[in-house]
Amino acid sequence: MGTRFGDRIIKLVSLLFASFILLLIAGIIYELIDGSRRSLAAFGWRFLTTSTWDPVSKVFGALPFIFGTIVSSVIALCIALPLSIGIAIFLSELAPRQVRLYVSLMIEMLAAVPSIIYGLWGLFVMTPFLQVHVEPLLGTHLGFIPLFQGPPVGVGMLAGGLILSIMIIPTIASITRDIFNTIPLLSKEAGFAIGMTRWEVISKVVFPQARPGMIGAIMLGFGRALGETMAITMVIGNAPTISASLFSPAYTLSSVIANEFTEATSKIYISSLIELALLLFIISMIFNAIAKLLIRKGRFTA
Amino acid sequence: MSSISYLRRRIVNRTMLFLAYASAVLGVALLFLILSYIVIKGASSLNLDFFIKLPKPTGETGGGIANAIVGSFIVVGIASVIAIPVGVMSGIYLAEFGKNRFASLVRYFADVMNGIPSIVTGIVAYVFVVVPMHRFSALAGGIALSIMMIPIITRTSEELIRMVPDTIREAGLALGIPQWKVILFVVLRTASTGIVTGIMLAVARVGGETAPLLFTAFNNSFMSFRLDQPISTMTVLIYNYASSPYPDWNAIAWGAAFVLILIVLLVNIVSKVFTNTTYSL
Numbered sequence: 198m199g200t201r202f203g204d205r206i207i208k209l210v211s212l213l214f215a216s217f218i219l220l221l222i223a224g225i226i227y228e229l230i231d232g233s234r235r236s237l238a239a240f241g242w243r244f245l246t247t248s249t250w251d252p253v254s255k256v257f258g259a260l261p262f263i264f265g266t267i268v269s270s271v272i273a274l275c276i277a278l279p280l281s282i283g284i285a286i287f288l289s290e291l292a293p294r295q296v297r298l299y300v301s302l303m304i305e306m307l308a309a310v311p312s313i314i315y316g317l318w319g320l321f322v323m324t325p326f327l328q329v330h331v332e333p334l335l336g337t338h339l340g341f342i343p344l345f346q347g348p349p350v351g352v353g354m355l356a357g358g359l360i361l362s363i364m365i366i367p368t369i370a371s372i373t374r375d376i377f378n379t380i381p382l383l384s385k386e387a388g389f390a391i392g393m394t395r396w397e398v399i400s401k402v403v404f405p406q407a408r409p410g411m412i413g414a415i416m417l418g419f420g421r422a423l424g425e426t427m428a429i430t431m432v433i434g435n436a437p438t439i440s441a442s443l444f445s446p447a448y449t450l451s452s453v454i455a456n457e458f459t460e461a462t463s464k465i466y467i468s469s470l471i472e473l474a475l476l477l478f479i480i481s482m483i484f485n486a487i488a489k490l491l492i493r494k495g496r497f498t499a
Numbered sequence: 500m501s502s503i504s505y506l507r508r509r510i511v512n513r514t515m516l517f518l519a520y521a522s523a524v525l526g527v528a529l530l531f532l533i534l535s536y537i538v539i540k541g542a543s544s545l546n547l548d549f550f551i552k553l554p555k556p557t558g559e560t561g562g563g564i565a566n567a568i569v570g571s572f573i574v575v576g577i578a579s580v581i582a583i584p585v586g587v588m589s590g591i592y593l594a595e596f597g598k599n600r601f602a603s604l605v606r607y608f609a610d611v612m613n614g615i616p617s618i619v620t621g622i623v624a625y626v627f628v629v630v631p632m633h634r635f636s637a638l639a640g641g642i643a644l645s646i647m648m649i650p651i652i653t654r655t656s657e658e659l660i661r662m663v664p665d666t667i668r669e670a671g672l673a674l675g676i677p678q679w680k681v682i683l684f685v686v687l688r689t690a691s692t693g694i695v696t697g698i699m700l701a702v703a704r705v706g707g708e709t710a711p712l713l714f715t716a717f718n719n720s721f722m723s724f725r726l727d728q729p730i731s732t733m734t735v736l737i738y739n740y741a742s743s744p745y746p747d748w749n750a751i752a753w754g755a756a757f758v759l760i761l762i763v764l765l766v767n768i769v770s771k772v773f774t775n776t777t778y779s780l
Binding site for chain 2 (some may be wrong): 201203204206207208210211212213214215216217218219221222224225228229232279280281282283284286287288290291292300302303304305306307309310311312313314315316317318320321322363366370394395396397399400420423424425426427431451454455458459470471474477478481482484485486489
């Protein structure tokens with residue numbers, strides 16, 4: 198009798214705590230929607246398609262921030278993807294056991310470095326370097342492309358994309374490595390047996406089998422980049438411009454919230470900022486959900 | 500003919516493998532590049548005062564970040580007090596009773612929570628705590644961080660409790676020990692090293708967070724132990740001091756970054772070593 202009682206208690210108590218998680222997420226979603234109600238009512242879909250962000254006349258449009266968020270994350274992905282796959286290939290196919298252990302550890306350390314530290318480094322070390330060495334060079338040699346036009350100021354879209362890429366490399370690399378490791382040895386050996394080179398085995402045997410999981414890893418990395426706040430706020434320049442140039446400063450959803458939330462005075466201003474958070478929440482949810490599905494599908498359990 | 504195509508294949512092979520090696524080297528180099536700057540620039544602004552003194556007003560040199568160090572520990576402490584029981588108990592539920600639809604729902608939403616951008620967590624805690632209390636507070640900061648910690652601790656606890664072999668549970672039950680005792684004193688104890696490491700990693704992760712604290716814990720130039728008042732934290736201090744135009748303050752930001760990264764990486768390395776020795780079997 199007493200034992201049954203104890204069993205029921207622990208089940209009930211642990212159930213309560215688990216339900217708390219559902220309650221919490223419901224509360225989060227409710228508060229985000231409730232908080233943006235004013236702005237949703239006032240601007241509707243125009244919020245997403247207009248570029249005026251004017252707290253004084255109380256007109257808010259988020260287009261430059263959506264642009265900044267997506268473009269900086271795409272840049273980050275373009276840089277991080279080849280590097281991450283290279284690292285994953287190195288870790289799963291090439292490195293000797295001992296080296297693999299240490300390099301894995303160091304890539305994971307890269308993931309553990311707090312965002313604010315990337316921001317600090319980015320602001321004081323990376324952006325001056327970009328301004329003095331990289332951007333003038335790109336400007337003189339590739340200046341005919343709109344991407345590389347404009348004055349080299351250091352802070353801007355390029356700096357934002359670069360710092361984000363460093364931050365998502367460990368995410369993409371470690372998941373891709375895990376997926377490569379689940380590919381059956383037998384299929385790789387079959388490739389070697391018919392005379393494939395190592396790269397051919399990787400590109401024609403490993404890649405096709407790992408594809409869903411790799412896409413999942415990419416989505417997850419992209420989701421991380423979209424939601425990243427501190428580092429990018431410190432290096433992207435924080436100016437709501439939509440420009441073709443990578444040198445031009447930009448602004449992201451997260452950065453606006455970080456910079457303006459404590460200074461927001463009017464109710465509609467606060468509501469608009471909360472709608473930005475809602476937007477960010479929805480976008481990252483979508484990417485995370487797809488990523489999770491693909492990564493789970495992508496693992497070989499056989 | 501065939502030898503030319505063979506040569507081409509070999510060149511492609513060499514090139515691609517070289518690129519893979521190169522990206523690994525670059526990845527490791529980036530880590531050292533960032534760390535070395537933090538160490539070099541940070542170490543020079545460290546001294547005893549840095550740890551025991553309060554920040555000086557603009558224009559005066561010296562001073563320290565004692566209030567921010569204390570504040571960070573308080574805020575992370577609040578987060579842990581909330582998140583550890585919720586996380587571990589939820590983990591127990593998911594691992595021991597979690598073969599139903601409700602549990603998959605919890606699992607799914609814990610993952611959803613884990614993917615919430617940290618700045619959004621800050622907004623949520625602002626609405627939950629700061630608005631009703633009418634002021635920024637250490638409590639709000641702690642709650643913001645706990646929202647980030649809960650899903651991490653839940654999922655790692657679940658995974659580690661699951662790893663305890665069923666034979667151990669069955670051995671306990673066969674001895675006539677009631678299930679709740681088996682869970683609390685046998686299963687949980689077996690998984691405890693792993694769970695503690697998981698908690699440590701979660702603490703290190705949220706301890707380095709800035710965005711959720713900007714408009715919850717806010718900022719405070721003085722030493723504060725009160726939970727209902729704004730409080731200074733190391734990460735927000737780094738942000739404010741890095742964005743300031745004064746070289747003195749920038750130097751303090753580097754120093755604080757050095758202290759922060761030292762703690763974060765130390766916890767990470769220790770827990771890696773911990774898990775490797777426990778689960779390498």
